[in-house]
Structures are given as C-alpha cells and as structure tokens.
Amino acid sequence: MKARFARPRFSLAVSLVVTLIAAAGGCAAHHELQSASSAAGPPLPAESKALLARRCGGCHAIPDPTSMSAEKWLSGVERMKKRMELPAAEWDSLAIMAQYAQAQP
Numbered sequence: 001m002k003a004r005f006a007r008p009r010f011s012l013a014v015s016l017v018v019t020l021i022a023a024a025g026g027c028a029a030h031h032e033l034q035s036a037s038s039a040a041g042p043p044l045p046a047e048s049k050a051l052l053a054r055r056c057g058g059c060h061a062i063p064d065p066t067s068m069s070a071e072k073w074l075s076g077v078e079r080m081k082k083r084m085e086l087p088a089a090e091w092d093s094l095a096i097m098a099q100y101a102q103a104q105p
Helices: 002-033 046-055 070-081 088-100
Strands: none
Touching: 046 088, 070 088
16 A cells, blocks of 8 residues: 555655756746846837736746846847747747847946
C-alpha cells in the first residue's frame, strides 16, 4: 500500500519544484524589465497600455517601454516572440512602442 501512495507524493513534489522554478524565472524577467530611471519618452497611449496588460500582464509584471531604451524594449519583444504566439499586428504594435522608450543619454 505504501508504494501506491508514494508516487502521487513524488508527482506533487516535482510539480511544486517546477512551479517554484517558473515563479523564480518570472521574478527574474520582471527584474530585467526594470531599468535605471532617466528621462522617459512621451506618455504611452491607452491602447498600448491595454495591449500590454492583456498580452503581458497575465504572466509577469506589465513592462513599461518608457522605462527602458528602445534597443532594450525591442530585444525584449524579440525574446518574447520565441515564447508565445500573437497575431502579427500585435507584434507590430509592441515593436512600435519602442518610440516611447527613453532617450539614449
């Protein structure tokens, strides 16, 4: 009888470890999205904020293109293209948000 119950406990332990690793990865991604404060670009339009909340906010902190350089923003967009599928028009909208990025010093 003990052997039959050991397997579900093992599966539960593995699931817990995988969940913790995924959560830690999400925290690391959130930290990378933050940047040193400097002069931000123009304010982000409401439609752009809504797209970010809808497509990004479900998995990690909502990124703010005004808080990073255009290069860093576009790098993040390209990295996310490898992780998820979106309609091409939405990827284009996300890439266009680089115009709201911080001015390079």
